Amino acid sequence: MRVVIAEDLFLLRDGLTRMLQAHGLEITAAVDNGADLLKAVVADRPDAAIVDVRLPPTFTDEGIRAALAARREVPGLPVLVLSQYVEQLYARELLASGTGGIGYLLKDRVFESAQFVDAVRRVASGGTAMDPEVIARLLARNTGDTHLDALSPREREVLALMAEGRSNAAIAARLVITERAVAKHTASIFLKLDLQPSDDDNRRVLAVLAYLGG
Amino acid sequence: MAGEGPDGRRTRGRPPASGPSGPRPTRDVPSGWAETLDWAGGRLKVAGRGLVLGGLALTGLAVLLAVLAVLGVSVLLAVKAFSPYEELRKHLLGAGLLFVLWVAMGPVFLLCFRPVARLTRRLSARWCGVPIAAPYLPKPWADGGKGGLRRRLAWLLTDQATWRDLLWVTVDGFVGWVLAILPAGVMVLGVVGVVAPYATMSLRLFSVAVAAAGVWASPWLLRGYGAFARSMLAPTQQAELVLRVRQLAQTRSDALDTGAAEIRRIERDLHDGAQARLVAMGMTLDAAGQIIDTNPEAARALLYEARDASVKALAELRNLVRGIHPPILADRGLGEAIKALAMDSPMRIHLASDLYGRASAPVESAAYFAVSELLANVSKHAEARETWVDIRHTDGMLRIGVTDNGHGGADPARGSGLRGIERRLAAFDGILAVSSPPGGPTAVTMEIPCELSLPKTSFS
Numbered sequence: 037m038r039v040v041i042a043e044d045l046f047l048l049r050d051g052l053t054r055m056l057q058a059h060g061l062e063i064t065a066a067v068d069n070g071a072d073l074l075k076a077v078v079a080d081r082p083d084a085a086i087v088d089v090r091l092p093p094t095f096t097d098e099g100i101r102a103a104l105a106a107r108r109e110v111p112g113l114p115v116l117v118l119s120q121y122v123e124q125l126y127a128r129e130l131l132a133s134g135t136g137g138i139g140y141l142l143k144d145r146v147f148e149s150a151q152f153v154d155a156v157r158r159v160a161s162g163g164t165a166m167d168p169e170v171i172a173r174l175l176a177r178n179t180g181d182t183h184l185d186a187l188s189p190r191e192r193e194v195l196a197l198m199a200e201g202r203s204n205a206a207i208a209a210r211l212v213i214t215e216r217a218v219a220k221h222t223a224s225i226f227l228k229l230d231l232q233p234s235d236d237d238n239r240r241v242l243a244v245l246a247y248l249g250g
Numbered sequence: 251m252a253g254e255g256p257d258g259r260r261t262r263g264r265p266p267a268s269g270p271s272g273p274r275p276t277r278d279v280p281s282g283w284a285e286t287l288d289w290a291g292g293r294l295k296v297a298g299r300g301l302v303l304g305g306l307a308l309t310g311l312a313v314l315l316a317v318l319a320v321l322g323v324s325v326l327l328a329v330k331a332f333s334p335y336e337e338l339r340k341h342l343l344g345a346g347l348l349f350v351l352w353v354a355m356g357p358v359f360l361l362c363f364r365p366v367a368r369l370t371r372r373l374s375a376r377w378c379g380v381p382i383a384a385p386y387l388p389k390p391w392a393d394g395g396k397g398g399l400r401r402r403l404a405w406l407l408t409d410q411a412t413w414r415d416l417l418w419v420t421v422d423g424f425v426g427w428v429l430a431i432l433p434a435g436v437m438v439l440g441v442v443g444v445v446a447p448y449a450t451m452s453l454r455l456f457s458v459a460v461a462a463a464g465v466w467a468s469p470w471l472l473r474g475y476g477a478f479a480r481s482m483l484a485p486t487q488q489a490e491l492v493l494r495v496r497q498l499a500q501t502r503s504d505a506l507d508t509g510a511a512e513i514r515r516i517e518r519d520l521h522d523g524a525q526a527r528l529v530a531m532g533m534t535l536d537a538a539g540q541i542i543d544t545n546p547e548a549a550r551a552l553l554y555e556a557r558d559a560s561v562k563a564l565a566e567l568r569n570l571v572r573g574i575h576p577p578i579l580a581d582r583g584l585g586e587a588i589k590a591l592a593m594d595s596p597m598r599i600h601l602a603s604d605l606y607g608r609a610s611a612p613v614e615s616a617a618y619f620a621v622s623e624l625l626a627n628v629s630k631h632a633e634a635r636e637t638w639v640d641i642r643h644t645d646g647m648l649r650i651g652v653t654d655n656g657h658g659g660a661d662p663a664r665g666s667g668l669r670g671i672e673r674r675l676a677a678f679d680g681i682l683a684v685s686s687p688p689g690g691p692t693a694v695t696m697e698i699p700c701e702l703s704l705p706k707t708s709f710s
Contacts, residue, residue, distance in 0.1 A: 096581035121568050123578050125590040144561045179596045 037160055040080060041066040042073040042102065043088040043118070052086065052146065059153040068092070070102030077106045077113060084137070084160035089119040089126070100126050104133050112136035114159045118143050122170045124177075128249055131164075131242070139165035139201075154206075164201035164241045171199045174248040186228050194221040199244045203237050296468045297434040299377040303370070303475060304431035310366040311423025314416075317359045324352060357406050360416065367415040370422070370479055378476025385411040385485030388496065410489055418482040429475045436464025497676075505677035508670075512574075519570050527563035531556045575611075579618050583608045585641060588621055592639065597629055603641040607702035609648055613678055617650060617698060620671045620682075624652045624694055627667055632656025632692060648680075648698045658690035671696075 039061050043049040046068075053063045065076035069092050077085055085106055091098040103115045116139030117130060130138045137159035145167065146152045155165035175196065178184050187195060190211075197207045204222070208215040222240070226233045229247055234240050368384070375381040387409045406412055443449060443457020464471070485493065538552035571577065579587040585603035592599035608614065621639060628634050634656030641650050662668040662684050672682045680698035 097578075120564075121572070121577050123590050124593045125578065125582075125586065128593075142564075144564050147557050147561060173594055177594055177596055 037084070037157065038062045038064050038080065038082045039156065039160075040064055040073065040076045040082040040085045041087075042068070042070065042076075042085065042091060042099065044068045044091050045088075048088070048143075055146065055149050056153065056156070059149065061153070061156070070098050070105070073102050074106055074109060077110055081110065082113075084114040084116060084156060086116045086118065086156065088143075089117060097126070100129065103130065107133050107136065114162065115139070116141065116156055116159045116165065118146070122167050122173075124170060124173055124249070127166060127170050131245060131249075137162045137164065137238075140170060141165060141167045142169060155201075158201060158203075163238050164245075166200050166241075166245065168196070168200055171196050171248075174199070174245075178248055183229050187225060191221050191225050191228075194218060195225050195244065198222065198225075198241060199248060201238075201241050293433070293465050293468055296472055297437055297465075299373070300430045300433040300468070300472055300475070303373060303377070303472075304427040304434075306366065306369060306373070307422040307427035307430060310363065310419040311427075313362050313366070314419050314423060317362070321352070324349065357403055360406060360412055363415045363419045364412075366419055367483055370418075371483055374476040374479050374483075378472050378479075380473060380476030380480050382476075382480045382484050385414070385483070385489045385493075387411070387492065410486065414482060414486075418479070421482065422479070426475065426478060429471065429478060432464065432471045433468035436461045436468070439464070501673075501676040501679075504673045508674060508677075516570065516574065519566070523566040523570070524563045527559050527566070531559045531563070534559065575615060576618065579614055580611070584614045584617055587614075587618055588639060588641065591618075591622055591625065595625060595629065597625070597634065598636045599625070600636065600638045601641075602639070605641060605643055605702060607704045609643075609698075609700045609702055613648065613698055613700045616674050616678060616680070617648065617696070620675060620696055621650060621652060623667055623671055627660070628652070628654045628656060628692075631660070632658075632690070634690075634692075643700075643702055646699055646701060648696075648700050648702075650696045651693065652696075653691055653693040655691050657688070658686045658692050659688045660684060660686035660692050660694075668694075 037060075039056060041049060041052055041056075041063060043052060043066070049066050049068065053066050056063060064080040064082050065072075067073050067076055073085065073087060073091075076082075085103065087099045087103045087106075089097055089099040091102060099117060099119075103117055107113050107115060112135050114137035115130070116137075117126070118141055119126075120143055122140065122142055127140050130140055139155055139159040141152075141155060145155070159165050175184070175192070184192075193211060194207060197210060202210070204215050204218045208218045211218070223233065225231075225244075229244075231243050231247060234243065364386075371382040371384060387405065389405060439457055440461025443461070444454050449457075534552050534556040538549040538556070541552075542549040576587060576590075578590050582590075583605065585601075585605050588603065589601055592601050609617070625637065625639075628637050632654050634654035637652065637654040639650070639652050641648075643649070660668065662672065662682070668682065668684060675682055675696060675698060678698050678700065680696060683695045683697075684692070685694075686692040
């Protein structure tokens with residue numbers, strides 16, 4: 037799998053490159069600003085782009101804007117945005133930016149390299165990877181929602197993991213239950229939230245995110 | 251809401267730039283009976299108000315004369331006391347008593363004129379359409395108890411406005427009231443001129459003409475009286491500067507206090523949080539290094555422990571940064587940052603933001619934390635179902651309204667939160683107005699004078 041990295045801090049850029057290479061990913065370019073990212077994406081046509089939110093010259097949300105611009109240049113380009121902090125607003129903007137996998141994770145998540153690489157692969161294959169903190173804040177925002185309050189504690193756990201973009205198999209492994217049990221929970225969740233059930237993993241994720249995002 | 255008179259409680263800040271306007275002279279020629287009646291009624295009202303103002307002037311004069319009479323009598327008695335023909339001791343005692351009375355009562359007499367001047371200012375704004383700002387120095391003991399008698403005396407006697415009030419009562423009592431009662435006077439003149447038995451035809455015509463002109467011009471006459479009052483009752487340039495300097499000194503010290511408290515909080519948070527975790531991480535890593543050859547499994551567990559500690563340290567730093575200057579505020583500006591705030595809140599928040607550019611970073615920060623605190627207040631105390639946040643920038647003024655449909659009863663005098671916001675806004679000459687009747691709704695309006703600059707963009 038071929039990946040482009042945009043990260044302005046040398047240490048992090050270097051670390052990310054090595055870690056992904058160690059997991060068998062090919063890094064076609066590692067750049068340190070948004071403009072170079074655009075060039076690299078257009079030239080290399082990678083399977084995914086990993087972008088830091090803060091990039092020069094403004095060191096604000098340059099990365100988000102660069103990611104959105106890259107998706108306009110290469111429609112359907114999977115993008116994984118990394119940040120020191122997460123905002124629902126940015127998550128929503130990324131999700132609304134057209135087709136193709138989207139990831140939005142805290143930088144801390146790279147510490148757990150196996151999980152992080154899993155997220156990169158998921159995004160590259162058109163899936164979703166939302167940071168648990170985004171999901172926690174979405175759930176906090178929806179306190180008082182009668183449909184959500186109707187969920188059992190276990191169902192809430194499943195819902196949170198599902199909203200992060202994890203597959204049934206991954207959820208099962210995480211909660212140490214069978215996949216069949218996960219399927220039962222998800223069916224129950226969709227019934228209680230009055231959502232259209234779907235076999236497609238990613239469509240399911242987006243439906244849940246849309247529900248939580250209001 | 252702010253600056254709209256007695257209903258919206260206006261807290262410390264600049265005096266209102268423009269008060270409520272009184273009746274404006276209309277140039278419309280009255281047509282039809284109803285309008286003529288309206289017009290005449292309006293003129294009668296003007297005349298009545300002029301009479302009240304004239305009465306007020308004469309009342310002030312009466313108080314002044316009473317005070318002077320007491321003074322005169324006491325002086326006379328004192329003179330008598332020192333004349334050798336009278337019983338010296340008795341009158342010396344009387345004069346002494348009067349003198350003590352005077353020293354004690356003098357300031358009280360001076361204070362008598364303050365309500366008269368205050369009332370004139372209010373009536374001038376309401377009836378004459380001429381708002382007059384109050385020129386008095388703030389009480390120096392406002393924050394710490396009642397202050398001693400000497401401080402009160404010094405405050406009263408060194409305030410230029412005290413003596414200008416006295417001057418105003420004198421001038422108004424002798425001259426001003428004539429101007430005030432002119433609108434009523436010309437009406438009386440018209441009537442008397444017509445009905446007087448000895449009047450000749452030309453005299454009648456003349457008086458009717460004068461009365462008609464006077465009645466027509468009466469709103470302007472009243473306005474003229476207001477302008478006259480303003481020339482004496484408004485703060486002088488020097489008084490304005492004194493007030494401004496005091497306010498600046500106060501807000502500067504408040505801003506420094508707030509800043510220092512914030513820095514102490516940050517220091518404490520860093521010390522107890524991220525710093526402590528980094529120390530623990532270092533020790534864990536050291537321990538792992540010592541046993542890595544002998545017990546690699548245990549070393550691995552320690553390494554994971556260190557990694558988890560770093561995640562926790564990062565989370566703490568993130569929260570700390572959010573409290574200092576939220577990244578999204580730096581990224582996107584006030585409107586989007588408050589949108590993000592609204593998205594994190596379980597309340598239903600309707601946001602209307604109409605900003606074409608960015609305010610300066612300190613103003614943005616103050617406004618953001620003010621809104622953040624207000625929203626926290628609403629969700630804590632108001633039991634509101636919905637909240638409306640309205641952000642706009644007009645005429646060099648950033649205006650933010652936060653309104654909820656909760657049960658009201660918020661009082662800036664009691665809540666330390668509202669006082670804190672007020673103090674922080676005051677550093678930017680900003681003000682806070684709260685309207686929160688019991689039963690709700692609560693409307694908080696903030697105004698901060700500032701300019702907006704166009705945002706920089708590199709990706710469009």
